[in-house]
Amino acid sequence: MQFVVKRDLLLKSLNFVQGVVEKKNTLPILSNVLLIIKNKKLSIIATDLDIIFYDEISDIKIITEGSTTTSAAILYDILRKISSNSDLNFNLKSENKLSLKSDNSDFNLLCLPTDNFPTFADQFDDQEIEINGKRFLKLLNKTKISISNDDTRHYLNGVFLHITEANGKNFLTGVATDSHRLSSSSLEIQNSYDFKSIILPKKTVYQLCSLLAENNEKLIVQIIDNKIQFKVGNIKLVSKVIDGKFPDYKKVVPINNDKSLVVSSKDFINSIERVASVSLDRKEGVKLAISKDNIQVSVNSANSGEGNEKIVAKFNSDNLNISFNSKYLIEIASEVEDKNLKMNFKDPVSPVLIEDVADRNSYYVIMPMKI
Numbered sequence: 001m002q003f004v005v006k007r008d009l010l011l012k013s014l015n016f017v018q019g020v021v022e023k024k025n026t027l028p029i030l031s032n033v034l035l036i037i038k039n040k041k042l043s044i045i046a047t048d049l050d051i052i053f054y055d056e057i058s059d060i061k062i063i064t065e066g067s068t069t070t071s072a073a074i075l076y077d078i079l080r081k082i083s084s085n086s087d088l089n090f091n092l093k094s095e096n097k098l099s100l101k102s103d104n105s106d107f108n109l110l111c112l113p114t115d116n117f118p119t120f121a122d123q124f125d126d127q128e129i130e131i132n133g134k135r136f137l138k139l140l141n142k143t144k145i146s147i148s149n150d151d152t153r154h155y156l157n158g159v160f161l162h163i164t165e166a167n168g169k170n171f172l173t174g175v176a177t178d179s180h181r182l183s184s185s186s187l188e189i190q191n192s193y194d195f196k197s198i199i200l201p202k203k204t205v206y207q208l209c210s211l212l213a214e215n216n217e218k219l220i221v222q223i224i225d226n227k228i229q230f231k232v233g234n235i236k237l238v239s240k241v242i243d244g245k246f247p248d249y250k251k252v253v254p255i256n257n258d259k260s261l262v263v264s265s266k267d268f269i270n271s272i273e274r275v276a277s278v279s280l281d282r283k284e285g286v287k288l289a290i291s292k293d294n295i296q297v298s299v300n301s302a303n304s305g306e307g308n309e310k311i312v313a314k315f316n317s318d319n320l321n322i323s324f325n326s327k328y329l330i331e332i333a334s335e336v337e338d339k340n341l342k343m344n345f346k347d348p349v350s351p352v353l354i355e356d357v358a359d360r361n362s363y364y365v366i367m368p369m370k371i
Helices: 007-020 072-080 133-144 151-156 202-214 265-278 326-335
Strands: 002-006 032-038 041-047 051-057 060-064 066-071 087-094 097-102 105-112 129-131 158-166 169-177 181-188 198-201 219-224 227-232 235-240 259-264 286-290 294-301 305-315 320-324 340-345 352-355 362-366
Touching: 002 007, 007 041, 007 051, 007 072, 007 087, 007 202, 032 060, 032 072, 051 202, 066 072, 072 105, 129 133, 133 158, 133 169, 133 181, 133 202, 158 202, 181 326, 198 202, 198 235, 202 227, 202 235, 259 265, 265 286, 265 294, 265 305, 265 326, 265 340, 320 326, 326 362
Parallel strands: none
Antiparallel strands: 002 060, 002 087, 032 041, 032 066, 041 051, 051 235, 066 105, 087 097, 097 105, 129 219, 158 169, 158 198, 169 181, 181 362, 219 227, 227 235, 259 305, 259 340, 286 294, 286 320, 294 305, 340 352, 352 362
């Protein structure tokens, strides 16, 4: 196997590979990236057995076809330090030695046989669903903040994707919850076909976010059994889905919260971040003393002191005192697109509904803290 490829093209692909490949692996082959020269193109494949990443580069000069696997982390590290737009000359000297030459550099990388690399024979012949990639990225960004890290309830360790209907329109809806907060975001789709509800794992969500942030091409989605495939340009990402039943989240979404608070999103975030600075572990929580025209934001830490600040706001009810995890509040408020944040309360202990006036298809629910 011998070929020449531009450093920038291969580096972009290997950048995505880093997020898929596990750094500490019991199977050494899973730390490697598979490189195949065939049919006038270079195929790049990486996997952790739950996610498979495929990419193709056709803008290469092929001398001889072939394939090998080498350390994804080492190859990526070398390429980062080689000057931009350089030519990379690869030559497989033997089954376990890959030569890489560029400019004045010369490397010999150790390889493992391609026979050891996992093979995948998934055929995604089912109906394709075409989605606007940037809008789907927005949906994932808004929901991923609420993904749970609790391994005992594995079905909460991802984003629940399903079809919903409203006003005669079909929506692809994503929901995530860690039982302290919940995020929901939807985007309208023309053809829902038979989209099966799935729970997309956290790692896949984050890989997809970095992929969609770098690409402006359309996103094609296909589902078979317990796997889902995303196609963006030449890149394919295949992922297992979480086996389990997502809870009926609609039961926890408040519908009778009639006490509404409107506050500047930016002022609210900045104020909480400032007063929370006195708390070293951010576990103390932030207290909101809400009145008709302002909010008194305060954090009181037994170990490090207290912080207080007052910000302008509009509240349509009598005074209300309520406390929250400051990190959760900041993460939700940061995803709200509108310049104002709208929070709907019932009382100091019930779930709070947060709306985004600029994006009617997204909402958040957050549980108060007892302080």
